[in-house]
Structures are given as structure tokens and as C-alpha cells.
Amino acid sequence: MAKFYSELDDNLRQFIIEQKIFFTATAPNSGRINLSPKGIDTFRCIDAKTVAYLDLTGSGNETAAHLYENGRITIMFCSFTEKPLILRLYGKGKVVSPKDAEWSKFYSLFDSLPGERQIIVLNIDSAQTSCGYGVPIFEFKEERQTLKEWTIKKGEQGIFDYWREKNQTSIDGLPTRILENH
Template sequence: MGRIYERIDENQRKWISNQSMFFVGTAPSGDSGHINVSPKGPIGSLRVLDDHTVAYLDIVGSGAETIAHLRDNGRICVMFCAFDGPPRILRLHGEGEYVRPGDDGFDDLLALGFAEPEIAESMRAFIVVHVTRIADSCGYGVPLMSYEGERPHMDLSTAKRIRVEGEGAMRVYERKHNSESIDGLPALSG
């Protein structure tokens, strides 16, 4: 049976830091639109900032659903699950916000030692989650899997884009591919 917790305690912090990855879920307001679930990692790109706040470094990708949904309604859930060791799932529900490079607070967050990509230009934002509900569950349905390492593809793709298109290529990519969600909600536009 799952439990609800008052805060993110030291045991949870340690357990979170031992996971290989995490998942982020968001949805637009109303009863239409697409729910989004994104795998995120490495785990070093996420930090527990205090008993009710986590943040992760968001990298430029093919879409910007999380940011669009945060702009729309702020709702977010971060989920961790154990792929090795004792079975467990931990969900952090809350209200999220994003902090872009150049925004107040971005450099302060960056200074906290998040795992960064090889190329700084690929950093899109920090997603900061003000956690309102902390709950765990058994995780019996999560398969046992072995961690083999991080994939190099993100850094290689970014390096190639900048080599071919020049400095600022990631901001151009964002304007072209991350300006709105798949449902037409504003993401990195306006």
C-alpha cells in the first residue's frame, strides 16, 4: 500500500539520487489535448532543492510540451521508479515553472552543480517543481533492468547542429520546433 509523505526526507533524497532516470508528466487544461510523459536523465540533471522543491535541467529536444503545459496550468508530476533493488515508485506532484537562460535565477540554479550537457547552448531551461504531494507505491510491476550508461546522442547531435549551422543554432531550432505544443499552446514563443 502506498504512503503519503509530509516532505522529501533524507531517505527519499538518497533513493532519488540512486535512480538512473526519472519521468515527467504534464497535461493541458480541459478535457482535450495530449497528455505528455517524458523520460529524463541523467539523474544528476535533477536536484532536490529543499523538502518541497525539486528542479531539473531541461535540454533542447524535439518538442516543448512540458513548458507549454506549465505555461497553461502549472501542473506537473515527477516520477521515479526502481529498475534494480527493492521495488518502489515515488511520485512528486506539484506546480511547476521554468527558468530560461538569461532569466533571473538561472545562473543561481546552474551553480548548484546539476549534470550539464557538453555544449551549454543545448540547455533550454530549468524546470522547478514546488511539490504539493509526495507519494510512493509498491513498484511490483516495474521490471528489473540493468543500467549500462548514458547515450552520447544528445551531445553529438548538438555538436553537429552547431558545427553545420553555427553558433546560435539551438535557439534557431527552438524557434522552429519548440515555439508551441503539439496542441498549439505557446511554449517558447511569446
């Protein structure tokens, strides 16, 4: 039932736009695989071969560490509505930070959100759809506000201190470059 694509067509882009959650998966050359759920309106389709998301401050920064090491990333969207579908995007990712020349180009695509950390850009090698018949149906209630509220309460200096304490290395000890990029 799986079908592969070399790029995103209009139907796949529309599917992405309709989703309220996506998942990112990365892995170091040696160490633990990271799989993270992402929400809030942070994902954008740039063109048929490029997507990006605004990465917000979180408990770890595994994705950045893994991308700096090897660039491998998979992003998955999963329909929880009546129409089942799973979409995986495979490719090479990169971290775009505020100090990078590309920052303004990508950042202009997003609404400003508290706790912005970096932008993750994925150059798509292939996309794959599968049925999703076993995925349960859920009804979207609302976005959780906890991350935004926590970030605002911490303030700019508090977030920088949090990055220094919690976001400088992956759980396997790889550097995330968070402090040098801000």
C-alpha cells in the same frame, strides 16, 4: 501500499539520487497529456519541498507550454533494481529561463551540458511512494550519448534554429516562450 508525504525526507532524496531515469507528466487544460522520460545527470533536490531539473533541447517543448498555462506537473522515479519502489512528486512547476533573475541560483547546481534550454522547478505539494512490485529489474549499462552529440553537432545557432522550427509551440498549439526567454 501507497504512502503519502508532505515533503521529501532523507530516504526519498537518496532514492532520487540513485535513479538513472525519471519521467515528467504535464497536461494542458484541454488537449493531450505529455509524458516524457529524462536521463543524464540533470535532476537536483533543492530542499525538502523543491526539486529541479535542467531541461535539454528535445523534439518538443510540451512541459514548458503546459507549465505556462497551468503549472501542473508530476515527476515519477521508478526503481529498476532489486529493491522495488515508485516515487511520484506532485506539485506546481515553473520554467526558469536564462533571462530570469533566478537562473544563476538554480543553474549553479548543474554541470554545463550541450543544448541547455531551461530549468524546470517543482514546488512539491505531496509525494507518494508505491510498491513497484510489477516493474521489471534492469541493469544500467551506460548513459546514451546521442543527445549530447546531436546538440554539439548542431552548434549554438543550429539549436536556436531548431527551437524556432520545433520548440515554439506545444502539439496542441500552446506557446512555450522559448525564443523570448533566450
